[in-house]
Amino acid sequence: MDKKQILIVDDDPDQRLVLRLPLESAGYTISEATSSAQGLARVKEVKPDLIILDVMMDTATAGFQLALDLHSPDPESEYKDFRRTPIIMLTAIHSTTPLRFTPDEDYLPVQTFIEKPVTPEGLLAKVREILGEK
Amino acid sequence: MGFPSPHGNAIGPPKPSPVKPARTLVEAELVSSIAWLIHLRWFAGAGVLLATWLVGAVFNLGVPAGPLFTIGSGILIYNLVFYLAERRLTHASAPAEAYDRLAKWQVSLDWLAMTLLIHCSGGIESPAILFFIFHIVIASIFFPPRTALAFAALAIGLVSGIALLEFYGLMPHVTIVGYLETRLYLNRLYLAAMLIFFASTSLIVAYLASSIHERLRQREEEIVELSKSLQRATTRLQALNNGARTVGSTLELNQVLNRLVKSTAEAMGVRACSIRLLDKSGQRLEPVAVFGLSQAYLEKGPVDAVSNPLAREVLAGKTVNIPDAPNSPLIQYPEEARQEGIRSMLSAPLIGKDQPLGILRAYAVEPDRFTPEDVGFLSAIAAQGSIAIENAMAYQTIEQLDEAKSQFIRMVTHELRSPVSVTQSLLRTLAAGYAGTVTEQQQDILNRATRRVEFLQKLIDDLLDLAAGKTEVKALEAREPVDLAASLERVVKRFELSAQEKALTLAFDKEVAGDSLVVMATMEGLDRVFDNLISNAVKYTRPGGRVKVTLKPMDGEANVMIEDTGIGIPDEAMGHLFEEFYRAPNAKAIEHEGTGLGLTIVKDIVTRFGGRIAVQSTPDVGTKFTVSFQLTNPEEF
Numbered sequence: 001m002d003k004k005q006i007l008i009v010d011d012d013p014d015q016r017l018v019l020r021l022p023l024e025s026a027g028y029t030i031s032e033a034t035s036s037a038q039g040l041a042r043v044k045e046v047k048p049d050l051i052i053l054d055v056m057m058d059t060a061t062a063g064f065q066l067a068l069d070l071h072s073p074d075p076e077s078e079y080k081d082f083r084r085t086p087i088i089m090l091t092a093i094h095s096t097t098p099l100r101f102t103p104d105e106d107y108l109p110v111q112t113f114i115e116k117p118v119t120p121e122g123l124l125a126k127v128r129e130i131l132g133e134k
Numbered sequence: 135m136g137f138p139s140p141h142g143n144a145i146g147p148p149k150p151s152p153v154k155p156a157r158t159l160v161e162a163e164l165v166s167s168i169a170w171l172i173h174l175r176w177f178a179g180a181g182v183l184l185a186t187w188l189v190g191a192v193f194n195l196g197v198p199a200g201p202l203f204t205i206g207s208g209i210l211i212y213n214l215v216f217y218l219a220e221r222r223l224t225h226a227s228a229p230a231e232a233y234d235r236l237a238k239w240q241v242s243l244d245w246l247a248m249t250l251l252i253h254c255s256g257g258i259e260s261p262a263i264l265f266f267i268f269h270i271v272i273a274s275i276f277f278p279p280r281t282a283l284a285f286a287a288l289a290i291g292l293v294s295g296i297a298l299l300e301f302y303g304l305m306p307h308v309t310i311v312g313y314l315e316t317r318l319y320l321n322r323l324y325l326a327a328m329l330i331f332f333a334s335t336s337l338i339v340a341y342l343a344s345s346i347h348e349r350l351r352q353r354e355e356e357i358v359e360l361s362k363s364l365q366r367a368t369t370r371l372q373a374l375n376n377g378a379r380t381v382g383s384t385l386e387l388n389q390v391l392n393r394l395v396k397s398t399a400e401a402m403g404v405r406a407c408s409i410r411l412l413d414k415s416g417q418r419l420e421p422v423a424v425f426g427l428s429q430a431y432l433e434k435g436p437v438d439a440v441s442n443p444l445a446r447e448v449l450a451g452k453t454v455n456i457p458d459a460p461n462s463p464l465i466q467y468p469e470e471a472r473q474e475g476i477r478s479m480l481s482a483p484l485i486g487k488d489q490p491l492g493i494l495r496a497y498a499v500e501p502d503r504f505t506p507e508d509v510g511f512l513s514a515i516a517a518q519g520s521i522a523i524e525n526a527m528a529y530q531t532i533e534q535l536d537e538a539k540s541q542f543i544r545m546v547t548h549e550l551r552s553p554v555s556v557t558q559s560l561l562r563t564l565a566a567g568y569a570g571t572v573t574e575q576q577q578d579i580l581n582r583a584t585r586r587v588e589f590l591q592k593l594i595d596d597l598l599d600l601a602a603g604k605t606e607v608k609a610l611e612a613r614e615p616v617d618l619a620a621s622l623e624r625v626v627k628r629f630e631l632s633a634q635e636k637a638l639t640l641a642f643d644k645e646v647a648g649d650s651l652v653v654m655a656t657m658e659g660l661d662r663v664f665d666n667l668i669s670n671a672v673k674y675t676r677p678g679g680r681v682k683v684t685l686k687p688m689d690g691e692a693n694v695m696i697e698d699t700g701i702g703i704p705d706e707a708m709g710h711l712f713e714e715f716y717r718a719p720n721a722k723a724i725e726h727e728g729t730g731l732g733l734t735i736v737k738d739i740v741t742r743f744g745g746r747i748a749v750q751s752t753p754d755v756g757t758k759f760t761v762s763f764q765l766t767n768p769e770e771f
Contacts, residue, residue: 012552014556014559015559017563018559018563021563021568021569022568025568092555116552116555116559117554117555117556118559119562120562120566120568121566
């Protein structure tokens with residue numbers, strides 16, 4: 001069986017490391033991007049099976065923008081091939097802040113959220129669930 | 135500071151009143167005197183008839199009964215005409231001149247009747263001559279002194295005329311048989327003495343009665359004027375009081391300013407009122423509240439606090455009256471004032487504790503509208519208003535500072551949160567062996583590091599909670615009816631395991647008969663409160679102890695008691711219990727780590743939900759926290 005490709009888009013190198021180590025040891029191939037723009041470019045390059053995306057990068061909602069671009073329903077969209085690529089979104093949004101998000105098929109084409117701090121076990125469980133393993 | 139925009143209050147000048155001007159005091163008196171005179175004349179007419187009969191029948195004197203009865207009846211008849219005329223005038227609310235004409239007619243006819251009566255009762259010999267005196271008094275009451283004197287002179291003329299005509303035999307003399315022995319009317323000396331005394335008495339009476347009446351009238355006018363000004367003063371005091379109350383009932387600066395201008399204009403009964411406050415530079419006076427001025431006038435141009443002579447004078451602490459605004463050299467925009475229809479202005483200084491704040495100004499459409507009384511009044515309002523404005527400004531500053539503080543805490547904690555959470559993840563990844571095998575000692579060190587970082591994370595989250603609670607006004611709007619029992623059951627369940635491990639009895643006693651106890655709150659908030667309190671109780675109670683949670687309604691409130699048999703709270707710690715970062719020394723001894731924010735957050739949430747929290751404790755015996763919330767009737771929703 002081919003190794004599944006996972007693209008990590010996060011501007012924090014430490015956070016990328018924390019994500020990469022458990023996933024690699026679980027047998028996934030990891031590629032990384034450090035910004036939304038780079039992320040979009042890498043998507044076309046590596047054609048990932050799953051994208052892990054940080055919400056806050058250059059701006060507080062840059063991650064959302066990337067997810068919207070990628071999953072655009074526009075048939076002419078340059079990312080139309082990746083419309084079905086699942087996305088896991090990392091949030092550091094505390095429960096008391098007014099910005100609270102839940103996966104919403106219409107509004108946010110995101111499969112699930114993982115709240116920071118990330119635990120290796122929690123991460124692996126979510127990834128396996130979304131990729132339909134186990 | 136955000137100044138309110140002076141829009142939307144502009145009103146036009148007051149319309150002239152359609153009501154007729156009220157009668158002056160003199161006119162009112164004339165009207166009522168006429169009615170009184172008509173009333174008296176019924177008796178006069180009847181008196182003549184009765185006296186004529188008495189003189190003939192009882193005293194057996196020979197009087198010409200026929201003519202006298204005719205005079206008496208004549209008086210009654212013309213009085214009936216006057217009576218009807220007076221009623222018609224009153225009904226038609228006729229002008230005062232009509233009443234004056236009616237009065238002159240009455241007096242003239244009375245004079246004629248008097249003259250005939252005197253002639254028919256013996257001419258110069260008639261005792262009825264004396265009756266002319268009170269007629270003169272009546273005329274003096276009705277008319278100004280000159281007219282009264284003219285009527286007195288007429289009376290003198292009439293009496294002298296009869297006397298002389300009878301003396302010279304040009305008119306028949308009526309002799310009252312059995313009244314006088316001698317024919318006095320032919321006695322020159324008597325005639326002269328009688329006429330001289332009658333004339334002088336008439337004139338003196340007319341003079342005295344007029345002047346006494348005139349003086350009374352003046353006094354009365356003074357009293358009326360005085361009572362009017364008292365009335366005005368009372369109205370103003372009431373307005374001032376109302377104004378002070380409405381202004382004082384809010385600390386919101388815009389509201390204070392708007393209420394101040396409105397109540398001032400209304401209390402003074404003037405067209406408009408405005409407040410200009412000095413801007414931060416102290417150079418410009420910005421309009422911040424206005425009542426009754428047009429937008430065009432407000433936008434006439436900048437008002438410079440330094441070069442504008444009027445502004446300078448007022449800001450120096452003087453209340454300045456400008457009786458003729460469009461022509462005053464003190465006014466910076468005279469043409470605009472003229473176009474706005476403003477003729478006079480009164481400006482009072484708004485002065486704070488340390489420096490001038492601005493100007494309170496009243497505008498009138500009448501020239502020279504403001505009296506010394508108004509100057510005192512506006513100064514008083516301005517003094518009172520200054521305090522209200524300064525309080526509101528201080529409150530605004532405090533609110534801004536508090537908000538800034540909370541913002542700062544939020545920002546800092548957000549910045550802290552990110553590295554701390556990544557560190558936590560890094561440690562966990564390392565401990566889980568994803569970066570290679572970890573020895574037992576390394577594992578132990580990693581676990582210690584993880585615990586410390588976890589504590590830091592909790593501290594940051596608590597701080598964020600606290601900051602959010604202070605800034606999020608919306609939290610109140612998000613309140614909904616929540617069942618207390620459900621929240622308590624949920625939280626108690628969470629602690630069952632840890633209580634068991636410590637061999638504690640954890641009991642939930644629900645003293646609720648039938649209905650559930652519903653309060654206005656959020657589920658998250660209530661859980662947070664009870665989680666904190668029960669977790670403390672479990673944490674600070676030694677093995678074998680007891681933690682009891684009780685829920686019961688009391689006087690429209692729901693009380694939640696969380697009692698333990700724990701270490702208790704020392705007396706010296708009681709006062710600091712809800713302070714941020716405070717931890718009681720005996721609590722520190724048991725549990726080294728603790729943010730000292732738990733109870734602060736509890737109190738913050740309880741207060742936000744309109745509840746109260748109380749604590750009773752005896753060291754080494756136990757602690758009891760009581761949280762009370764107002765009950766809500768679920769049917770209201």
